[in-house]
Amino acid sequence: MLQDEPFKSNTRRAVHDLRELIFSGELEAGSDHLESELAERLSMSRTPVREATLMLEAQGLLEVRPRKGVRILALSADDMDEIYEVLTELESLAAALAADAQYCKKDLNTLAKSIDDMEVAVTNEDRVAWAKADGDFHHELVRLSKNSRIMAIVSNFNDQVRRARMTTLHIRPLPKKSNEEHRALFEAIVSGDAKAARDIHWNHRTSARKMLTELLNGHGLKRI
Amino acid sequence: MLQDEPFKSNTRRAVHDLRELIFSGELEAGSDHLESELAERLSMSRTPVREATLMLEAQGLLEVRPRKGVRILALSADDMDEIYEVLTELESLAAALAADAQYCKKDLNTLAKSIDDMEVAVTNEDRVAWAKADGDFHHELVRLSKNSRIMAIVSNFNDQVRRARMTTLHIRPLPKKSNEEHRALFEAIVSGDAKAARDIHWNHRTSARKMLTELLNGHGLKRI
DNA sequence: GAATTAATTAATGTATACATTAATGAGAAA
DNA sequence: TTTCTCATTAATGTATACATTAATTAATTC
Incomplete structure (x- = not known):
């Protein structure tokens, strides 16, 4: 089903992939994840992952919590x-x-x-x-x-x-x-x-x- | 007037300083600026500046235009x-x-x-x-x-x-x-x-x- | 001379090494 | 035991070198 789309950059791919992981629930609501974990998971270095998490934070899909990893949005x-x-x-x-x-x-x-x-x-x-x-x-x-x-x-x-x-x-x-x-x-x-x-x-x-x-x-x- | 606030990180400072530069008009509406320029201006490396521009883009204050620098928001x-x-x-x-x-x-x-x-x-x-x-x-x-x-x-x-x-x-x-x-x-x-x-x-x-x-x-x- | 292509350049994109720092835990003093 | 201090550690934060690539310029062909 998934054909590997051509992304302009790894940062873009990271944004896309993290969104998918969040929407699908693979990254559970409320769960914490280290930058290095996510980087390994997406097969790229921390740099584009960091950039992606900052953008997703601005979109309200996760929260960057220094030294505690990013926390996936959990709605009350x-x-x-x-x-x-x-x-x-x-x-x-x-x-x-x-x-x-x-x-x-x-x-x-x-x-x-x-x-x-x-x-x-x-x-x-x-x-x-x-x-x-x-x-x-x-x-x-x-x-x-x-x-x-x-x-x-x-x-x-x-x-x-x-x-x-x-x-x-x-x-x-x-x-x-x-x-x-x-x-x-x-x-x-x-x-x-x-x-x-x-x-x-x-x-x-x-x-x-x-x-x-x-x-x-x-x-x-x-x-x- | 400005007392140098203690910022948690250079990225935070970059966000703050760029906002000030935009609001004050020192970075004119519609003008373009390279990451390296801004980095030098703020006396830090490109990394935190990049992160800051991505956040400010999400806030709608500027637009990141690869290879053309960031363009400061100009409203019609x-x-x-x-x-x-x-x-x-x-x-x-x-x-x-x-x-x-x-x-x-x-x-x-x-x-x-x-x-x-x-x-x-x-x-x-x-x-x-x-x-x-x-x-x-x-x-x-x-x-x-x-x-x-x-x-x-x-x-x-x-x-x-x-x-x-x-x-x-x-x-x-x-x-x-x-x-x-x-x-x-x-x-x-x-x-x-x-x-x-x-x-x-x-x-x-x-x-x-x-x-x-x-x-x-x-x-x-x-x-x- | 125009158009196409190749080389160059100048910028971003990325990985990585290193600096910094909050959190943890161990050890000493009370 | 409790608390305080200090060392350790594990994570983020930052600088930088390098890879990549779009844009520009030069060169070549027609």
């Missing part, structure tokens, strides 16, 4: 709450901006497609496919805002909660009614109703957030 | 617009959260103090003092939200627009009526009216934003 329920608070707000803004932008239906094809994909996935009870389509939907929504800063922040926070989402994906209820909200949002964007778009998405996100926190608390997942 | 009017769009949204959220948090008047002393300071500064037509107090006000407002992610993003974006603010500070009209809005926001927070707090601050920020963009465009400041 409060952290999740903070992140979802920001995500909710910025995505709702994105929805409003998308509505204001007066897109024609053709420009919204990608968005429509992912709604359909979610529909199919829910029918098939295929959670992985649903997660993919849902991710695409949110990504496209934010892209339509045309604000690169919103895109960057949202993408960054999505990285931070990626593992948590993976975990909850299989214990959460199937999102059967959620697509009604997606379609309502779509209509609001088509018709240029920014206020409605914002509110619909805000409510959508807020209820998802509530569900998630309760789920995590219910399962006693303190740090993830 | 569109960039300013994007940033202020996010700042407006997140600060308004912070205002709503602060109102929800049910602070007693004593907890809001710092906020009240900076409003008074702004009042005095405007009376004295002391723009620098006003900017300081205004900065304090916004910082405290965000702190009251108790959401560390909002704090981090807002502080980051404030860094990015710092030079632009300095520039406009002396060509903008004195903010005479702006403190009425601050006091109204304060009251909304005291009385726990989240909706009002959010709206007041949103309008406050939105009009400031409009003023700023017009000012920049009017003075033909394309990149700053």
Whole structure:
């Protein structure tokens, strides 16, 4: 599956590989790792690994703790709450901006497609496919805002909660009614109703957030 | 003025010093600088300078352009617009959260103090003092939200627009009526009216934003 | 003379040796 | 035993030499 991509530099590869290791859980949340360990693991010297860890620290995926190694991000329920608070707000803004932008239906094809994909996935009870389509939907929504800063922040926070989402994906209820909200949002964007778009998405996100926190608390997942 | 702080490492010092050089304008917006130049300037080897530039790139203050040196951030009017769009949204959220948090008047002393300071500064037509107090006000407002992610993003974006603010500070009209809005926001927070707090601050920020963009465009400041 | 290619150069990228320092543990004094 | 000091150690922090490579210039061919 993995074809060895040509990386511009070892630092770039280190960033990429460490992200993969973190997302896959091979580097467990909360675990500590020495620079030299990671360097050996990635078959390179400490220099590019150090540079990579500093970048990943800035992205909030790990914490560099001098003499104790880097610690992989472990989110508490409060952290999740903070992140979802920001995500909710910025995505709702994105929805409003998308509505204001007066897109024609053709420009919204990608968005429509992912709604359909979610529909199919829910029918098939295929959670992985649903997660993919849902991710695409949110990504496209934010892209339509045309604000690169919103895109960057949202993408960054999505990285931070990626593992948590993976975990909850299989214990959460199937999102059967959620697509009604997606379609309502779509209509609001088509018709240029920014206020409605914002509110619909805000409510959508807020209820998802509530569900998630309760789920995590219910399962006693303190740090993830 | 500058007492040499004890830095944990040269990398830390490089981050600090480069930030100062950028904020002060000694490293001009849009200018390019080789790692070796900067290293000599800061009296250290390339290694900590490289690490510092990677961190500052992640903070959006410069761009590492292999073989062309690092380029200091230069904001276009569109960039300013994007940033202020996010700042407006997140600060308004912070205002709503602060109102929800049910602070007693004593907890809001710092906020009240900076409003008074702004009042005095405007009376004295002391723009620098006003900017300081205004900065304090916004910082405290965000702190009251108790959401560390909002704090981090807002502080980051404030860094990015710092030079632009300095520039406009002396060509903008004195903010005479702006403190009425601050006091109204304060009251909304005291009385726990989240909706009002959010709206007041949103309008406050939105009009400031409009003023700023017009000012920049009017003075033909394309990149700053 | 224009275009292509090869040599040079100047910068970054990387490994490594070494310096520094926080943490650990051993040993001495109370 | 407890505490303090000091040596040890194990990690990061830093400088530097060298590898690599994009960009530039010179050279060659058409």
